[in-house]
Amino acid sequence: MSPRKQAVLDAIDAANAKDPNLEDGQPAALLYGQRMSAELDRLFPDASDALTIAARGQHVERWKLARTEFPEGRAGYLAWRKAQGVHHAEIVMGLMELSEYGAEDTEAAGRMLRKQGLKRDDEVQALEDVICFVFLKWYFAPFAAKHSAEKIQSIVEKTARKMSAEGRSRVLEEFDLPANLAAAFQA
Incomplete structure (x- = not known):
């Protein structure tokens, strides 16, 4: 694994290690990110750096944007999910830029996390x-x-x-x- 990809994954893990919500005795977002990486490696072993990073960052700092900050019901839930996607993309893209990833890879990870191109982008x-x-x-x-x-x-x-x-x-x-x-x- 390249040092810059490892640096981004480590930064995502460090952020997720602060999740106050625990699952199996671990910060929930950290555990989720590890599960995402394990499944990605199993299902798509030749994944690009952008996909690998997006998978790990899928729920980065998810707890910071509480569902209760949005209206009840389906519309509120969908607005919360969309806001989460934007939030995750911003964090991951920033970490990738710090590790000197180019605009193409950074934007690709952002698109994935915002779910732009579902059913159209592999x-x-x-x-x-x-x-x-x-x-x-x-x-x-x-x-x-x-x-x-x-x-x-x-x-x-x-x-x-x-x-x-x-x-x-x-x-x-x-x-x-x-x-x-x-x-x-x-x-």
Whole structure:
């Protein structure tokens, strides 16, 4: 790994180590970033520096922009998510600039984190597929335990719609989902 890529990843980890929210005894954002990197390495072992950095920075300093600062309901949730994407992109792009990445790589990482080009840009789509795998692998079961069957079905369908055909196919190969949930990935 190049020293400049390692420097950016280390800076993201240092920022995420300050997350006051803990999961498995670790700062939640730090653990999430490590999970994103592990899934990216597994699913896309030849990922570019920009994609590698975007994956690690997907939730950088996520706790600083609280969901409660936005209105209730779907519109408020979507506004919060969009603001998070902008926030993550700004931080990651700044760290990349400090490590002397050029404008092309820096802008690419920003686009990925803002989800600009989903379904049209291969790297934006790759990041989204990794996000979905991380959700399914580590966060779906705790989420499902707290929600109704209808809400779970809806979230699984939304997750599947965001993924590439290859990503959906891999989900069916790698996860043992009930038939009603697996159907969302068969489209």
